[in-house]
Amino acid sequence: MAYGERGRRVPVVDLADRRALERYRPADAGVIEEARRLKEAALLDFGLTESAVASWLYAKCHHQIPTTAIDTAAVVASGDGSCLLLYNPDFFVGLGLDGVKFVLFHEARHLVHRHLFTDPELRADPVFELACEVSVNHVALVRLGRTRLPLLNGRPTGVDPREVHDAYVRDLTAHGLEPVPYEVFTETDMRVYGELKRMHRPPVPERRLCVHLREGGVPADQETVDAVTSSALLNSLLAARRGHAGAERELLDLMDRTEDGNARAARIWGSLGAGTLRGETTRTRTVHWWQRWLVDVLGSRLRDGERLVYPKKRGALLAALGQDPVLSRRGPVREKVLVVAYDTSGSMPDHVIQWLTRLVGRIDGVEAHWLSFDAVVMPFRPGERVYGGGGTSFQVVADYVEGRTEVGGRRFDVTPDAVVVLTDGYAPPVTPAEPDKWIWLITEGGSEWPETHTPAMDCHRVTTGSR
Ligand SMILES: [Zn+2]
Numbered sequence: 001m002a003y004g005e006r007g008r009r010v011p012v013v014d015l016a017d018r019r020a021l022e023r024y025r026p027a028d029a030g031v032i033e034e035a036r037r038l039k040e041a042a043l044l045d046f047g048l049t050e051s052a053v054a055s056w057l058y059a060k061c062h063h064q065i066p067t068t069a070i071d072t073a074a075v076v077a078s079g080d081g082s083c084l085l086l087y088n089p090d091f092f093v094g095l096g097l098d099g100v101k102f103v104l105f106h107e108a109r110h111l112v113h114r115h116l117f118t119d120p121e122l123r124a125d126p127v128f129e130l131a132c133e134v135s136v137n138h139v140a141l142v143r144l145g146r147t148r149l150p151l152l153n154g155r156p157t158g159v160d161p162r163e164v165h166d167a168y169v170r171d172l173t174a175h176g177l178e179p180v181p182y183e184v185f186t187e188t189d190m191r192v193y194g195e196l197k198r199m200h201r202p203p204v205p206e207r208r209l210c211v212h213l214r215e216g217g218v219p220a221d222q223e224t225v226d227a228v229t230s231s232a233l234l235n236s237l238l239a240a241r242r243g244h245a246g247a248e249r250e251l252l253d254l255m256d257r258t259e260d261g262n263a264r265a266a267r268i269w270g271s272l273g274a275g276t277l278r279g280e281t282t283r284t285r286t287v288h289w290w291q292r293w294l295v296d297v298l299g300s301r302l303r304d305g306e307r308l309v310y311p312k313k314r315g316a317l318l319a320a321l322g323q324d325p326v327l328s329r330r331g332p333v334r335e336k337v338l339v340v341a342y343d344t345s346g347s348m349p350d351h352v353i354q355w356l357t358r359l360v361g362r363i364d365g366v367e368a369h370w371l372s373f374d375a376v377v378m379p380f381r382p383g384e385r386v387y388g389g390g391g392t393s394f395q396v397v398a399d400y401v402e403g404r405t406e407v408g409g410r411r412f413d414v415t416p417d418a419v420v421v422l423t424d425g426y427a428p429p430v431t432p433a434e435p436d437k438w439i440w441l442i443t444e445g446g447s448e449w450p451e452t453h454t455p456a457m458d459c460h461r462v463t464t465g466s467r
Contacts, residue, residue: 015076015086015219021067027089032066035089039064042101050101050144052239052247053254054108056232060300061085066092075107077224091152099150099157102140106158109136114220115229116258116265117189130205131193133159135257138186143250161186164196164203171199190261227299230268234296237274238289238460252277290441290462291355294420297439297458298359301418302336302366335367336417341397343423344388345374352422352441352462357382369412373397377407392427402433422462429453 014020026032047055058064061075064085073087085107092100113132122128137149138161149156165182172179177198179185185195196202233251240248255274258265269275273292338360342353360368372378374390377400399405400412401419419432420439425447431454432438440450440459450457 015069015074015084018063018065018084021065021069021084021086024067024069027066027068031089031093035066035087035092038092038095038097038100039085039087039104041097042104045101046105049246051105051108052236052244052250053112053232054105056235057083057108057111057228058085058104059235060228060232073103073107074218075111076219077111077221077228078219079221079224081221081224081227083224083228094152095150098144098146099152101144102146102150102158105140105144106136109139111225111229112233112254113189114222114225115233116268117262118222118264122193126204127196127202128193130159130164130203131189131196133205134161134164134192134196135186135189137161138192139253139257159205167203168195168199171201175200188257188260194261230272231296231300233268233272233274234292237272237277238293240277241289248277288463290460291359293460294439294441295359297460298338298363298418298420301437301439302338302363335365336363337367337369337414338363339369339371339401339416339419341371341373341377341401341419341421341423342386343374343392343421344372344378344386345390345392356420356422367414369414369416371397371400377405379407392423394421394423394427394430397421398430398432425449431455432457 027035043055043058046052046058057075061083063082064087066089067086068088068090070086071088072091073085076084076086078084092103095103110132113136117123117128117132137159140146141149141161149158149160151157162182165185168185169179180195184191186192236247236251240251251274255269255277259269273289340353340356340360357370360366370380370382372380372386372388373393373396374388375393375396376390377396378387380386396405397419400407401416403412405411416437418437418439420441422441423443423446425440425442429449435453435455435457438450438457440448440457441462442448442450442459443462446461448459448461451459
């Protein structure tokens with residue numbers, strides 16, 4: 001999925017090959033630095049105010065690579081489950097901050113579209129492609145508070161929704177049909193499509209406008225798109241529920257735009273429990289948000305990246321370039337190690353630890369280690385009696401998990417992939433050796449210090465029911 005209008009061409013290197021991308025004719029170091037700064041500033045603004053969804057999506061693109069191998073910018077979803085943001089440094093510097101924000105928002109929204117609209121007939125229809133461009137740019141103009149498309153070398157770049165509407169009005173009027181005003185035309189994504197289909201001669205999007213407009217132009221593995229996008233939507237939803245007003249408005253608007261005439265989107269929103277944002281509590285089951293969150297976080301922590309994969313889309317792209325599609329070997333599969341540490345000085349409800357036991361039991365290839373702790377660490381097995389009642393120390397957990405102390409004459413000698421701590425949070429903060437592996441579940445009324453600690457750690461409030 002790539003933005004711009006500087007002509008489409010077959011990618012010069014494998015767009016999922018990070019090293020090849022970085023090696024390919026690197027731009028001037030100063031330009032790269034400036035482009036990176038613009039990208040960071042844009043993402044910061046998204047997170048603060050403009051788009052929680054885009055902010056979360058890019059947070060999940062672990063590799064963001066300046067490269068001249070593409071002309072504009074693109075999000076690549078490769079067959080191994082990872083997402084890459086590629087951007088041409090000259091393109092970004094030419095656009096400036098406002099333009100970079102527009103383009104990054106546009107690309108993020110395309111990814112969301114790929115997740116919500118999968119009907120093969122729709123996707124094959126060039127009018128639907130144009131409708132997507134119109135919808136995405138209309139929303140971008142509104143959300144980013146713009147009156148026009150970004151300029152590149154003094155010229156507006158991209159599909160202008162107002163110009164498309166003007167052409168639609170002319171076409172319908174010429175054929176004695178009644179056009180709808182712009183506000184109605186752009187109401188929902190399917191409405192744009194439906195109105196464009198009423199045209200005698202619907203405009204066909206210019207292929208050069210967007211690399212993503214051509215199947216196979218950029219690797220976009222559907223499974224990866226679905227995983228990354230639903231995770232970003234869930235995180236935005238959680239932010240909205242915690243009082244992020246911008247996230248709430250964005251999600252409500254996105255739901256309203258995409259549910260209409262699109263059963264898949266309605267189902268996705270339903271299973272996310274997004275109806276609660278509209279106050280529709282009766283239609284959705286009781287939702288344990290922290291469980292959702294933990295499944296999502298653990299899912300990405302424990303993602304099985306070490307397997308033999310055939311990257312479908314990337315394979316098709318390589319085949320189109322005349323190369324043999326190959327399987328990517330991801331190394332030997334290793335069992336993931338998860339530590340669950342249970343604060344027994346606190347008031348963690350029994351069903352929480354029971355749920356965790358069942359959850360861990362359901363994750364394939366996970367070796368779980370259970371600990372209870374107060375001022376000392378006490379390993380246990382699910383079902384065994386758990387002791388506690390003393391003061392609380394997180395340091396004893398870190399010391400044990402990091403192999404510095406013994407319990408019962410034994411040292412913990414495996415390296416965990418994730419450490420989940422269930423606690424009320426009331427004990428002196430700690431900084432583990434690998435903070436990004438630690439996940440803190442804080443009981444109601446507890447202290448959420450890990451969220452504001454330096455470095456910040458994943459942290460979520462555990463409630464016993466739906467909030
Ligand atoms: Zn586009």
